[in-house]
Amino acid sequence: MRIDILTIFPEMFGGAEGDSAGPFSSGIIKRAIAAGRVAIHLHDIRDFATDRRRSVDDLPYGGGPGMVLRPEPLVTAIESVPRLEGAARVLLSPQGTQLTQAVARELSALPQIILVCGRYEGVDDRVRQGWIDRELSIGDYVMTGGELAAMVVVDVVARLVPGVVGNAASIDEESHAGGLLEYPQFTRPPSFRGMQVPPVLLSGDHGEIARWRRAQSVELTWRRRPDLLAHSTLSADDRRLLEQLDSAKTKE
């Protein structure tokens, strides 16, 4: 998958081509880049400014606080990016669709995403109208720029690209993949400061372990994120457990 990032602060990503330490220079994403499964290209929007000061912003028409990213350098920058068939041009924006695991999965199936990072009060709306396919928000809060949001999108999307995470099962089982939160995880030692690993996990009985994990997933989701249950695929056992949890709660 090809990912292009347009920003006025390429140094936040570890330099113009991500060559020094940055968010993609370690762990799974670094390996994905080294293996050629993901290619990340950075574009400095200032390189497309036409004045000596390399300015990219101006005052908002109609008045008001702050500055707005001007359309000329930004559109020239967007148009300079080679576009593969099926590519999506994505504006990071607090007004966009919220990034979820489902949205990330959709994006990971595309050949290319072009991420446009806003700054200041945002981008001239004509850029959004004419050169953007979708807007993505990483949450209901306002950041100073789209760069951190772009890093989040790259991290979430890249790990869903086939082959990036070695064990595909870890993606299928984790939180939000099937609509539920993941069961709790434990590793060695079996006893830590008087706290024990649940005995079922040491039993070697894979059927029992799978049932325990599923029940934990359902209960955890019921306790912490009941809103997710409406969109989860639930078995008859899951529904029975939820009824028990509900009726225990009403008796409290």
Ligand SMILES: C[S@@+](CC[C@H](N)C(=O)[O-])C[C@H]1O[C@@H](n2cnc3c(N)ncnc32)[C@H](O)[C@@H]1O
């Ligand atoms: C200070 S914000 C602009 C907010 C804009 N004036 C508004 O009220 O909608 C500057 C830039 O940060 C990015 N940004 C801020 N919050 C974001 C979020 N929650 N998700 C994605 N991008 C965000 C966007 O690229 C935005 O253009």
